[in-house]
Amino acid sequence: MNSNHHLEEQMYESEVFLSYFKKNGGVEYLPGGIESGFRDVTIKEEFVVRLLHVKGERYPRIFPVELKADSINEGDVFILDNDTKIYFWVGDQCNVNEKCKALEFCNNLRKFERHCKADILFPKEDANVDAEFWSHLGGKPATINPPVPDTDEPDDDAKYQFWKISDETGKIQTTEITERPLTVEMLDTNDCFVLELNKQVIIWVGRQAKDTEKKNALAIGKGFVKAHNKPKGTRVLRIVEKAEDAYFKSFFNGFYPIAKNDFGGNKGFANTEANQDIGAVANKKRQVVKQLLNKLGNYTVKVYLCQDGKNVELPEEDHGHFYQDEVYAVDVTGQYHRYIMQWFGPRMPSDKVSEYRDYLAQLTNYEFIPSEITRTTVMQGHEDDSFLTFFPNGFICHDGPYKPYKERITEIANSSGCMYRISGPFEEKPRAI
Numbered sequence: 001m002n003s004n005h006h007l008e009e010q011m012y013e014s015e016v017f018l019s020y021f022k023k024n025g026g027v028e029y030l031p032g033g034i035e036s037g038f039r040d041v042t043i044k045e046e047f048v049v050r051l052l053h054v055k056g057e058r059y060p061r062i063f064p065v066e067l068k069a070d071s072i073n074e075g076d077v078f079i080l081d082n083d084t085k086i087y088f089w090v091g092d093q094c095n096v097n098e099k100c101k102a103l104e105f106c107n108n109l110r111k112f113e114r115h116c117k118a119d120i121l122f123p124k125e126d127a128n129v130d131a132e133f134w135s136h137l138g139g140k141p142a143t144i145n146p147p148v149p150d151t152d153e154p155d156d157d158a159k160y161q162f163w164k165i166s167d168e169t170g171k172i173q174t175t176e177i178t179e180r181p182l183t184v185e186m187l188d189t190n191d192c193f194v195l196e197l198n199k200q201v202i203i204w205v206g207r208q209a210k211d212t213e214k215k216n217a218l219a220i221g222k223g224f225v226k227a228h229n230k231p232k233g234t235r236v237l238r239i240v241e242k243a244e245d246a247y248f249k250s251f252f253n254g255f256y257p258i259a260k261n262d263f264g265g266n267k268g269f270a271n272t273e274a275n276q277d278i279g280a281v282a283n284k285k286r287q288v289v290k291q292l293l294n295k296l297g298n299y300t301v302k303v304y305l306c307q308d309g310k311n312v313e314l315p316e317e318d319h320g321h322f323y324q325d326e327v328y329a330v331d332v333t334g335q336y337h338r339y340i341m342q343w344f345g346p347r348m349p350s351d352k353v354s355e356y357r358d359y360l361a362q363l364t365n366y367e368f369i370p371s372e373i374t375r376t377t378v379m380q381g382h383e384d385d386s387f388l389t390f391f392p393n394g395f396i397c398h399d400g401p402y403k404p405y406k407e408r409i410t411e412i413a414n415s416s417g418c419m420y421r422i423s424g425p426f427e428e429k430p431r432a433i
């Protein structure tokens, strides 16, 4: 029998070598070695079940929490990772960004780290799965904790900081990067960075970083633990560029290629203002939207599916999800003005547009007073900032005919990939999941 032997030097491991450890969150240096005769080193072989909390209004992040029922609340999404079974628990009042972030993470975990040998399971949709899920957390409580607003100051476990490391002056220096969201472009191949969590310090090492930086990465991490008074038991992990695990990636936008919409309609969306000063354009647009919101005063948003001659009102969880085969009416009723927009998916033949105007007329009982009501048409791919403003949790364009949100999210989780984009107003980066 043939066998191959490779020597891998610490801090200079090859990508192949590192790829074997992605599952456990990268290469981790444990105390011990020659001095301890390897006696004190516990090699991780058993998979350690973990519970992850997905929380955040606009840029949800994922943090490990204690494996107990009390960690769960109805306002967020939780992922119980048990290697071949990934449980996706959705709080009744979580927001759409949390759901999308959690799904992105689960899909990538399943695909790239478990090599598709894991199932994503939905406890809330199956009593047996539900029982399994809670059994890991010490049993299902009589009442599940209520939501904590996503705007509240996060607790220590949900805080993170991001630092750039350099030794340009011959002395190791750290500079905090406070810009959010974190993006993959921030990870410069020539440098090292530290992602600091409450009980974990992750050092990312660029492939072109200086040898001294590579060598010192672990010492830097240990120095961090000391200098920042990290709690006892804080783990120091090192991750090399291109060998990042799904968890590390979850903190950064842009690690996964943005899925493209191949319907032609949104091509203009990407190109028109791409070369302009985006900041200035965005400011101007903010002013326009502000004027519109002033004009409306306090307002309520209703979304209707224009189908079979009727406007069918959609539940709030469907707001922001638009299907390419459909036509929708978005009815924003303000104190001082009413603003009705009709959204057309790209599959709608242009000769049908006038026919669909009747749906809008129905909404106002065929009365139309221009000083009180504004009516507009929005074509897929041409959604402007005022339109997107009414979907604070994101605007997501799905392929095909309308499906209730729950059905669609199950479908996405069970498939190997999905094709839609999320947009926000003012040129915020669309993200794909």
Ligand SMILES: [Ca+2]
Binding pocket: 055, 056, 075, 076, 077, 093, 094, 095, 098, 150
């Ligand atoms: Ca939440």
